Amino acid sequence: MFSYIIRRLVVAVPTLLILIIISFVLMFAAPGGPFTSERALPDAVMANVMERYGLDQPYWKQMFDYVTNIVLHFDFGPSFQYRDRTVNDVIAQGFPVTLTYGFWSFVVAIVVGVSLGVAAAIRHNTWLDYLAVGISIGAQVLPNFVMAPILLLVFTLWLGWLPGGGWNGGQWNYVIMPVIALSTSYMASIARITRSSMLEVLNSGFIRTARAKGLPTSRIIIRHALKPAMLPVLSYLGPAFVAMITGSVVVDVYFSTGGIGQFFVNSAFNRDYSVIMGITILVGALTILFNLLVDIAYAWIDPKIRY
Amino acid sequence: MTIKTALMAGTATALIALAGQAMADAHAVHPVTGQALASEQVFTYRVLDDFPSIDPQLIQDVSGSEVARDLFEGLMNEDAEGNVIPGVATGFEVSDDGLVYTFTLRDTAKWSNGDPVTAGDFVYGIRRAADPATASEYAWFLEVAGILNASAVTAGEMPLEELGVRAIDDMTLEITIDAPRPYFPQTSTFPTLFPAHQATIEAFGDNWTDPENIVSNGAYTLSEYTPQEKLVRVRNPMYWNNDATIIDEVTALIINDENAALTRYLAGELNMTDIPAGQYPRLKEEYPEQAISFPNSCSYYYMFNMSDSGPEALADVRVRQALSLAVDRDIIVENVLAGGQRAAYTFTHWAIPGWEVPDIPMANMTQAERNAMAVELLAEAGYGADNPLSFEIVYNTSDSHAAIAVAVSQMWKQTLGVEATLANQEWATFLDTRGEQNYEVARGGWCADYAEPSTYLDLFTTTSSYNDGKYSNAEVDALMQEAKLASDPLPLYQRVEEIAAADAAIIPIYHYASVRMMSENLENWPTENLLQNWYSRDLYISASE
Numbered sequence: 065m066f067s068y069i070i071r072r073l074v075v076a077v078p079t080l081l082i083l084i085i086i087s088f089v090l091m092f093a094a095p096g097g098p099f100t101s102e103r104a105l106p107d108a109v110m111a112n113v114m115e116r117y118g119l120d121q122p123y124w125k126q127m128f129d130y131v132t133n134i135v136l137h138f139d140f141g142p143s144f145q146y147r148d149r150t151v152n153d154v155i156a157q158g159f160p161v162t163l164t165y166g167f168w169s170f171v172v173a174i175v176v177g178v179s180l181g182v183a184a185a186i187r188h189n190t191w192l193d194y195l196a197v198g199i200s201i202g203a204q205v206l207p208n209f210v211m212a213p214i215l216l217l218v219f220t221l222w223l224g225w226l227p228g229g230g231w232n233g234g235q236w237n238y239v240i241m242p243v244i245a246l247s248t249s250y251m252a253s254i255a256r257i258t259r260s261s262m263l264e265v266l267n268s269g270f271i272r273t274a275r276a277k278g279l280p281t282s283r284i285i286i287r288h289a290l291k292p293a294m295l296p297v298l299s300y301l302g303p304a305f306v307a308m309i310t311g312s313v314v315v316d317v318y319f320s321t322g323g324i325g326q327f328f329v330n331s332a333f334n335r336d337y338s339v340i341m342g343i344t345i346l347v348g349a350l351t352i353l354f355n356l357l358v359d360i361a362y363a364w365i366d367p368k369i370r371y
Numbered sequence: 372m373t374i375k376t377a378l379m380a381g382t383a384t385a386l387i388a389l390a391g392q393a394m395a396d397a398h399a400v401h402p403v404t405g406q407a408l409a410s411e412q413v414f415t416y417r418v419l420d421d422f423p424s425i426d427p428q429l430i431q432d433v434s435g436s437e438v439a440r441d442l443f444e445g446l447m448n449e450d451a452e453g454n455v456i457p458g459v460a461t462g463f464e465v466s467d468d469g470l471v472y473t474f475t476l477r478d479t480a481k482w483s484n485g486d487p488v489t490a491g492d493f494v495y496g497i498r499r500a501a502d503p504a505t506a507s508e509y510a511w512f513l514e515v516a517g518i519l520n521a522s523a524v525t526a527g528e529m530p531l532e533e534l535g536v537r538a539i540d541d542m543t544l545e546i547t548i549d550a551p552r553p554y555f556p557q558t559s560t561f562p563t564l565f566p567a568h569q570a571t572i573e574a575f576g577d578n579w580t581d582p583e584n585i586v587s588n589g590a591y592t593l594s595e596y597t598p599q600e601k602l603v604r605v606r607n608p609m610y611w612n613n614d615a616t617i618i619d620e621v622t623a624l625i626i627n628d629e630n631a632a633l634t635r636y637l638a639g640e641l642n643m644t645d646i647p648a649g650q651y652p653r654l655k656e657e658y659p660e661q662a663i664s665f666p667n668s669c670s671y672y673y674m675f676n677m678s679d680s681g682p683e684a685l686a687d688v689r690v691r692q693a694l695s696l697a698v699d700r701d702i703i704v705e706n707v708l709a710g711g712q713r714a715a716y717t718f719t720h721w722a723i724p725g726w727e728v729p730d731i732p733m734a735n736m737t738q739a740e741r742n743a744m745a746v747e748l749l750a751e752a753g754y755g756a757d758n759p760l761s762f763e764i765v766y767n768t769s770d771s772h773a774a775i776a777v778a779v780s781q782m783w784k785q786t787l788g789v790e791a792t793l794a795n796q797e798w799a800t801f802l803d804t805r806g807e808q809n810y811e812v813a814r815g816g817w818c819a820d821y822a823e824p825s826t827y828l829d830l831f832t833t834t835s836s837y838n839d840g841k842y843s844n845a846e847v848d849a850l851m852q853e854a855k856l857a858s859d860p861l862p863l864y865q866r867v868e869e870i871a872a873a874d875a876a877i878i879p880i881y882h883y884a885s886v887r888m889m890s891e892n893l894e895n896w897p898t899e900n901l902l903q904n905w906y907s908r909d910l911y912i913s914a915s916e
Contacts, residue, residue, distance in 0.1 A: 096799030099508060104806055104836045108526030109510045116506035147424040148580050157598055216631055220638045228635035229626060231600050317627040322599035326627070335799050
């Protein structure tokens with residue numbers, strides 16, 4: 065097991081490097097640059113700016129310097145768009161925000177999603193099942209860019225219960241709407257996966273045995289059925305967790321949370337090369353990490369799996 | 372004193388203080404308008420996007436400049452109509468040849484840390500903007516202002532000391548420009564030319580604009596800045612004219628989505644926000660006092676690729692004329708935009724002070740006459756049913772640009788049988804396409820840098836780096852050159868517009884308007900200031916009746 069983890073971590077390094085190279089190539093292949101503007105800059109001005117950011121160097125040199133700075137100094141460079149900030153500043157400010165609402169969205173999505181899925185499976189083909197399936201399909205088809213403005217209309221304009229946006233250091237009433245908007249579709253997916261996997265487990269032999277032994281239903285569900293039923297959910301959770309904690313541009317745009325999703329999308333539009341790279345590497349590293357954690361958890365849940 | 376009397380005395384003092392406060396609130400009125408003031412003087416407005424920088428010498432966008440005008444103060448300011456009025460300088464003198472400006476600074480001006488604002492601070496700030504080491508993208512603005520040797524200094528060909536700015540003494544600043552430019556004093560209201568506090572910048576480097584580090588000389592200081600969320604500024608007690616400031620706190624909320632911003636405005640979280648395209652008529656009906664529209668100095672136009680890479684047909688003035696004539700501006704302004712914009716037949720925004728729109732034949736025709744003429748011209752040029760024309764219109768991705776492109780392509784098709792396909796591109800790609808003349812017809816929008824026609828008309832000159840259509844007319848170039856030194860350039864500018872219209876250099880479509888929701892009790896908004904250079908210290912919140 066231990067050697068497996070080490071092996072996976074070692075493989076992560078070339079994976080990240082390939083990610084960096086591909087991102088660099090795509091980034092420089094995109095037309096325009098960070099200093100393209102409606103008013104073409106005078107040559108002298110452009111030369112100064114390019115020199116300041118090292119963009120006058122050959123591509124290979126830029127990439128080499130970039131990787132060297134990360135490895136040696138953990139320095140992701142200055143932002144090209146936000147002149148007063150570095151990429152480290154941008155991530156340090158935006159990532160905690162995203163992490164907070166992403167984490168709570170994850171908790172809400174799991175708790176509500178798993179409960180709905182389990183309830184639907186146990187009361188298969190009853191009104192409860194239909195209700196749960198109805199809710200999850202509804203939540204799945206309602207995209208968050210529709211959900212967010214509706215939440216805003218209802219809770220801010222009509223009821224006046226919640227502030228319409230901002231983050232305010234993560235005060236609870238600012239976090240609620242982002243969490244609802246972000247968690248719904250994940251919650252729906254989790255509910256559907258849980259329901260079908262639970263149904264399968266409930267029909268399997270060992271559950272029948274447990275029932276035959278006369279165990280109470282609640283005990284069968286919690287002690288015996290839930291754990292194996294969670295396996296497919298788990299493989300979904302790894303990437304879902306990374307997606308949630310690295311933010312949603314929709315949430316950031318509608319609720320002005322200042323999270324990282326917005327920076328990521330804007331950096332692509334602004335050709336803010338260093339921010340694009342910084343966040344790409346962050347997301348890439350987190351994806352690798354959480355996929356590894358999921359695999360470890362697999363082995364823990366399912367004794368049949370050996371590494 | 373016993374405890375009881377002490378308590379009583381204390382209570383009495385508190386009561387008196389409270390009463391005094393209440394009296395002050397009840398009687399506080401605006402010194403000029405006499406309107407009662409609200410007890411809470413807080414102004415909150417929406418900005419579309421985060422500020423790329425709030426460092427005056429690096430700022431290159433409108434919303435960053437708004438922040439800078441509150442935090443800092445330049446030599447001159449603008450009043451509600453856009454006239455240049457004293458700022459840190461009490462006034463200036465111009466040499467007879469119009470090249471040397473001598474500004475006298477007020478001795479009461481202070482930085483937020485108490486240091487006096489000196490001529491040296493302006494020299495430092497302006498040199499900093501030109502300095503190649505600063506690598507300011509807005510260094511070119513010093514060339515617009517005409518400061519002597521600006522481009523050579525920025526190119527690193529001359530030392531900073533050669534820049535045309537020097538301190539004669541602490542209170543006297545001398546700026547030398549390269550040619551007489553009547554609009555020069557107005558450029559000093561622009562952040563690029565603001566003073567800078569050298570000690571702070573040297574101590575904190577790129578982090579000097581952080582709230583805990585920044586030292587500024589304006590009516591406000593920066594109290595909080597959370598990127599992508601909000602920027603808060605509060606009164607600067609050191610500001611020389613602090614007594615005249617009324618608004619205590621100003622907050623810019625960064626809200627990317629304009630509909631979300633509108634919802635938050637309606638929920639009372641904002642005093643001001645933009646109205647999304649097309650919603651003005653509805654909001655005006657529902658909130659007649661709050662939905663407002665006033666001119667905004669930008670012009671919307673379509674450009675033709677007249678370079679060698681452009682289609683042959685567009686080199687023919689008759690084709691360009693026909694395409695321009697067939698665009699029914701009234702439909703675009705009244706039905707597509709519906710926000711108080713004005714139809715344009717010339718480039719310069721109609722509301723530029725001192726500007727008189729010349730008589731352009733097309734402007735006085737009915738659309739039916741224009742269409743008839745367009746059909747005739749196109750046939751003359753040899754295009755029609757047997758030899759149909761087709762173009763691609765390129766625009767940057769946006770709902771309203773798309774709506775206009777659809778309308779224009781319909782008009783061309785119905786009137787002229789011209790097939791126009793639409794292509795939208797994301798901003799940076801679009802600029803690249805346009806700048807490299809990889810297009811046929813492209814959307815353009817141009818906003819004034821200063822309130823004078825040349826800010827627009829320079830785009831018609833052959834050498835302008837913003838002339839993406841590669842229009843070239845020797846007479847226009849000569850006229851624009853002549854206008855630089857003319858005592859009354861207006862007729863020259865009018866002639867340029869006439870030539871550009873006759874050549875159909877571009878298709879002017881409309882002149883912009885600012886279309887906003889503004890709280891009824893937000894007073895003194897300078898709607899007459901065409902460049903929308905506003906200062907929070909001129910605003911106030913009136914008490915609701």
